[in-house]
Amino acid sequence: MAAPTVLEIALPTPLRRRFDYLPPEGVDTTLLKPGQRVRVPFGNQRLIGLILRVKSESSLPLQNLRPAEALLDTKPLLPDDLWRLCLWAADYYQHPIGDALHTALPVLLRQGEPDREKGEPYWQLTTEGKGLPEGALKRAPRQAELLAALQQRGALNRADLAALGIARSHVKTLEDKGLVFSREQVLTPSPEPNILRDTPLTLSDEQAAALAQIPEDGFHISLLDGTTGSGKTEIYLQAIARTLSQGRQALVLVPEIGLTPQTLARFQRRFAQPVVALHSGMNDRERLDAWLQARDGRARIVIGTRSAIFTPMADLGILIVDEEHDSSFKQQDGFRYSARDLAALRAHRLNIPLILGSATPSLESLHNARTGRYHYLRLTHRAGNARAPELLTQDIRRQPLDEGFSRDTLERIRTTLDAGNQVLVFLNRRGYAPTLECPDCGWLAECRHCDTRLTLHQTPRHLHCHHCDHQRAVPRACPSCKSTRLQPLGQGTERSEEALQRHFPDTRVLRVDRDSTRQKNAFRDLVEEVHRGDPCILVGTQMLAKGHHFADVTLVVILDSDAGLFSTDFRGPERMGQLLLQVAGRAGRADKPGQVIIQTHHAEHPLVRTLLERGYHAFAELILSERRLTGLPPFRHMALIRAESKRPENAVAFLKQVRALAEQRHPPGHELGYLGPLPAMLEKRGDRFRYQLQVNAANRGALQKLLSQLAPEMEQHALAKRNRWSIDVDPQDMG
Numbered sequence: 167m168a169a170p171t172v173l174e175i176a177l178p179t180p181l182r183r184r185f186d187y188l189p190p191e192g193v194d195t196t197l198l199k200p201g202q203r204v205r206v207p208f209g210n211q212r213l214i215g216l217i218l219r220v221k222s223e224s225s226l227p228l229q230n231l232r233p234a235e236a237l238l239d240t241k242p243l244l245p246d247d248l249w250r251l252c253l254w255a256a257d258y259y260q261h262p263i264g265d266a267l268h269t270a271l272p273v274l275l276r277q278g279e280p281d282r283e284k285g286e287p288y289w290q291l292t293t294e295g296k297g298l299p300e301g302a303l304k305r306a307p308r309q310a311e312l313l314a315a316l317q318q319r320g321a322l323n324r325a326d327l328a329a330l331g332i333a334r335s336h337v338k339t340l341e342d343k344g345l346v347f348s349r350e351q352v353l354t355p356s357p358e359p360n361i362l363r364d365t366p367l368t369l370s371d372e373q374a375a376a377l378a379q380i381p382e383d384g385f386h387i388s389l390l391d392g393t394t395g396s397g398k399t400e401i402y403l404q405a406i407a408r409t410l411s412q413g414r415q416a417l418v419l420v421p422e423i424g425l426t427p428q429t430l431a432r433f434q435r436r437f438a439q440p441v442v443a444l445h446s447g448m449n450d451r452e453r454l455d456a457w458l459q460a461r462d463g464r465a466r467i468v469i470g471t472r473s474a475i476f477t478p479m480a481d482l483g484i485l486i487v488d489e490e491h492d493s494s495f496k497q498q499d500g501f502r503y504s505a506r507d508l509a510a511l512r513a514h515r516l517n518i519p520l521i522l523g524s525a526t527p528s529l530e531s532l533h534n535a536r537t538g539r540y541h542y543l544r545l546t547h548r549a550g551n552a553r554a555p556e557l558l559t560q561d562i563r564r565q566p567l568d569e570g571f572s573r574d575t576l577e578r579i580r581t582t583l584d585a586g587n588q589v590l591v592f593l594n595r596r597g598y599a600p601t602l603e604c605p606d607c608g609w610l611a612e613c614r615h616c617d618t619r620l621t622l623h624q625t626p627r628h629l630h631c632h633h634c635d636h637q638r639a640v641p642r643a644c645p646s647c648k649s650t651r652l653q654p655l656g657q658g659t660e661r662s663e664e665a666l667q668r669h670f671p672d673t674r675v676l677r678v679d680r681d682s683t684r685q686k687n688a689f690r691d692l693v694e695e696v697h698r699g700d701p702c703i704l705v706g707t708q709m710l711a712k713g714h715h716f717a718d719v720t721l722v723v724i725l726d727s728d729a730g731l732f733s734t735d736f737r738g739p740e741r742m743g744q745l746l747l748q749v750a751g752r753a754g755r756a757d758k759p760g761q762v763i764i765q766t767h768h769a770e771h772p773l774v775r776t777l778l779e780r781g782y783h784a785f786a787e788l789i790l791s792e793r794r795l796t797g798l799p800p801f802r803h804m805a806l807i808r809a810e811s812k813r814p815e816n817a818v819a820f821l822k823q824v825r826a827l828a829e830q831r832h833p834p835g836h837e838l839g840y841l842g843p844l845p846a847m848l849e850k851r852g853d854r855f856r857y858q859l860q861v862n863a864a865n866r867g868a869l870q871k872l873l874s875q876l877a878p879e880m881e882q883h884a885l886a887k888r889n890r891w892s893i894d895v896d897p898q899d900m901g
């Protein structure tokens with residue numbers, strides 16, 4: 167008797183398990199391959215899973231296995247390199263394989279849609295329609311017109327109908343009469359012979375030297391460390407042009423809010439070849455179509471945010487990660503992968519170059535450059551005629567502030583506007599004020615469900631928790647002492663907007679934050695208005711910090727630069743420095759010189775002084791030497807095991823047991839160290855108490871080995887059921 171065929175399947179469940187099924191009935195078992203999707207019964211649901219292995223035995227008795235219901239693909243969905251990258255990543259990030267693979271796939275494929283592009287409908291005549299005598303439908307002139315057009319041209323698509331001025335309702339009538347039918351067809355444009363649409367800029371000596379060091383093929387990672395506005399993007403464009411002319415594709419990753427229509431347009435202007443975007447603003451169908459175009463090789467350049475690292479590419483020849491320091495490249499929940507780090511692995515496996523670009527590289531990448539793992543390329547000057555902006559520190563400890571603005575700051579804003587230029591005011595707090603205060607008894611509006619204050623919003627007026635989304639009405643009187651003098655405490659973007667509008671009533675004040683840009687196209691419209699160049703004041707959060715090239719902004723004001731300096735997250739100061747310089751980098755990017763005012767309460771702080779007086783590299787050195795002394799990344803490797811529960815003792819007890827299990831496996835010492843359980847930075851969030859156990863290791867190997875042993879033990883642990891828990895490898899956010 168022939169050996170049975172058993173399918174080992176990854177299913178989207180939170181369980182760290184693979185599931186055995188029998189092949190679907192009537193399917194030729196020689197057609198079954200890893201990477202194909204199957205639909206299977208699971209309890210009383212139906213799930214879509216991926217075949218991991220086709221094998222001849224199971225640890226369960228065969229009669230207990232259920233057959234899969236259907237095989238959905240004739241070929242594996244992903245190319246082999248990407249399939250293996252996904253498996254590796256699930257392993258490395260200690261995430262259940264089924265859920266990891268699901269995260270990596272476009273939504274429609276997870277739901278079982280065929281991996282085919284949706285075509286455009288084309289209308290044609292049925293046999294009956296063709297058989298109609300001339301002059302038929304005379305009493306319905308529009309229908310007659312449509313009939314004539316179809317008889318003449320054979321088929322019409324939406325654009326043709328629009329050009330003929332024929333409404334869809336007329337088409338529908340003929341369809342209902344059985345005279346016309348539609349069929350979907352994918353248009354494959356013939357390949358474009360030209361690579362370039364627009365001539366490249368002439369590179370500066372520095373740019374040319376950097377580009378020359380990036381090889382055209384072979385594995386190679388460069389850290390392109392170029393000051394803001396130094397023309398990093400121009401180097402990406404020229405490196406991509408070389409790759410395209412070898413007939414290969416390019417994949418560019420950008421931060422979540424960096425994928426603006428301007429960025430996309432810049433690539434489309436330069437290249438005659440198809441450029442597609444992949445980002446969260448697209449609907450599921452658009453995303454799947456772009457994914458398929460990349461896989462089948464028709465898209466030549468793909469630009470996407472984090473999850474685009476999982477885009478299948480027919481023949482990838484170069485990978486680029488722009489603003490590589492940006493924390494949005496690390497997924498913070500579920501499958502906690504780092505797209506930047508996976509890019510390095512993907513480049514290595516495909517034997518292609520990777521460019522990591524930033525004006526403020528992450529300390530990890532700087533460290534890798536210094537130890538020779540990455541090639542270090544520097545751009546120290548701004549491109550074209552632009553010069554580096556002048557930085558002015560303002561010590562605001564003893565100055566009277568008007569709604570957060572010093573008098574000098576307001577004066578400089580006025581002079582800038584009078585000269586016909588634009589101003590950007592940065593404040594990383596949305597809402598009207600960080601909270602509401604009672605001046606009589608000291609009461610503060612706190613969230614009932616979190617260890618945090620409620621933010622006061624004015625449009626519409628309410629109190630809002632930015633951590634759990636809890637919302638409530640603004641009380642008229644203090645709930646504690648009944649005083650009616652409740653007042654906002656501190657500054658948010660809405661309040662700064664109001665203050666600026668009061669000081670500059672004749673100037674457009676544009677607020678840019680998550681609230682003001684919630685509506686589709688709102689952000690695009692705001693950015694377009696700025697590009698028109700009329701004097702205006704932009705006030706907003708970090709949405710303004712990244713990647714924008716506003717030629718007429720000559721003054722940048724950083725209202726409160728100190729957040730992050732005293733954060734309990736060890737990355738706080740690093741992030742503060744990066745954000746500060748990225749925002750500052752928006753000033754004076756074109757022909758007009760720029761100025762940056764940095765209002766600070768801590769002008770004497772060594773980190774602030776180093777950053778402002780000696781620049782990012784000295785600042786990074788200082789932080790790196792602290793990290794070395796305290797044994798933090800990049801000198802040691804880290805994982806966070808988090809647990810949260812409605813009862814704090816559950817989380818603590820679970821993590822204590824996990825630590826005991828870990829110490830049994832590997833006693834604490836130089837190779838592996840343990841810290842905790844400790845309360846998370848925000849100990850209570852959404853009514854859950856959050857704790858964490860930190861594991862740090864001298865090398866990744868030891869950490870991986872330990873975590874692979876611990877994860878299944880944790881899942882089986884009796885206390886696991888009373889907690890939500892997760893493992894975060896190389897955590898970026900310690901909260």
Ligand SMILES: Nc1ncnc2c1ncn2[C@@H]1O[C@H](COP(=O)(O)OP(=O)(O)OP(=O)(O)O)[C@@H](O)[C@H]1O
Nearest residue numbers: 367368369370394395396397398399400549550713
């Ligand atoms: N060689 C060059 N000659 C003239 N202009 C250039 C050159 N390279 C770049 N530029 C121009 O300089 C401006 C800034 O360049 P670019 O956006 O590439 O910089 P960047 O380093 O990517 O900036 P950031 O990190 O701040 O986003 C752009 O307007 C670009 O067209």
Ligand SMILES: [Zn+2]
Nearest residue numbers: 613616631634
């Ligand atoms: Zn809350």
